[in-house]
Amino acid sequence: MDKLDTSVSLESLTPAQVRALIRTKDHTGSTSGLAKGYLQANLLILPADWANDFLLFCQKNPVACPLVGVSEPGCRYIPELGHDIDIGRDVPEFHVFHEGQFTQAVYDLDELWRDDLVIFALGCSFSFEEALIQAGLKVRNIEQNTNVSMYDTNIACLPAGKFSGNMVVSMRPFTPKDAIRAVQVTSRYPKAHGAPVHFGDPQAIGIDDISKPNYGEAVDIYPGEVPVFWACGVTPQNVVRHSKPPFCITHSPGKMLITDLLSNALAVL
CATH class of the missing domain: 3.40.1640.10 (PSTPO5379-like)
Known part of the structure; x- marks a missing residue:
């Protein structure tokens, strides 16, 4: 090149x-x-x-x-x-x-x-982030030029053979209105994890402190926004452990x- x-x-x-x-x-x-x-x-x-x-x-x-x-x-x-x-x-x-x-x-x-x-x-x-932007939504980790926030959860994956463990999620904050639009947009991308698996209270999925991600970097969550969580491809690393x-x-x-x-x-x- x-x-x-x-x-x-x-x-x-x-x-x-x-x-x-x-x-x-x-x-x-x-x-x-x-x-x-x-x-x-x-x-x-x-x-x-x-x-x-x-x-x-x-x-x-x-x-x-x-x-x-x-x-x-x-x-x-x-x-x-x-x-x-x-x-x-x-x-x-x-x-x-x-x-x-x-x-x-x-x-x-x-x-x-x-x-x-x-x-x-x-x-x-990451593959659906451009689709979110094209839909008029702001993706905070791109805005702030940081790695996405990722968290271990208490959501159990289905075991298979030698493998078992809990899901890891990525998080992007949105207003409730924009969160609904984000669900609609990302549902079209099942090969990029599809629709969110949870939004709102982080403790409901085992996340005690949203300001301290297990992987990646923390991003700002502004007043009136809710954290929206997608399944994450770091899940296999949790399963490996x-x-x-x-x-x-x-x-x-x-x-x-x-x-x-x-x-x-x-x-x-």
Whole structure:
């Protein structure tokens, strides 16, 4: 790719241009608001002998884990997501787990890759943020240039094989009127978690302090607004901590794989 004009904002770049910056480690931050209109994906990478159980977990929990692609064992490519994507290099940051415990963050998988690893790509709520903006709604984490706020909850996922655990949610605040519109807009995007799973009282889903997200960053909630919660693709990381596979790699929360798939191509009209 030609050298980018440094005066060009990240938000105006194509998916391939953003991935090029990520591959050279010139962008290692959040991908919220980048490559507008294109599907972003959460990642979970597991040994092949755990993969079938996680596939079943996704099938049982499609709101939290909307599957958009699966690799062959040992392959770092999922061609249907983009022909030039090397998943081992095109994500801003990865998290590595051993026996369910986070052990390190890395910026590529060159030294960790194994021939038995299977990649699962899951839809992400970042993909519907542009649709919310086009509907006239303000997305607070984009307004404030922060990572989205994400929280552990008491909402249990359906167990499958070796996997079980609770849902993680992302939060965006809206007035009640705008929250209704947000439900209407995001319901069209089941591969990006679809409609919210809760709005209003955070304690009802096990969140004691809305100002202290478990992942991402806190955003302002203005008077008259209510927090609106969507299922989040960080759910598999919570499930990994609970289920303790011997080895696992995920994306870092908020730092996604940007695909070449148009979000609207997967929308329900």
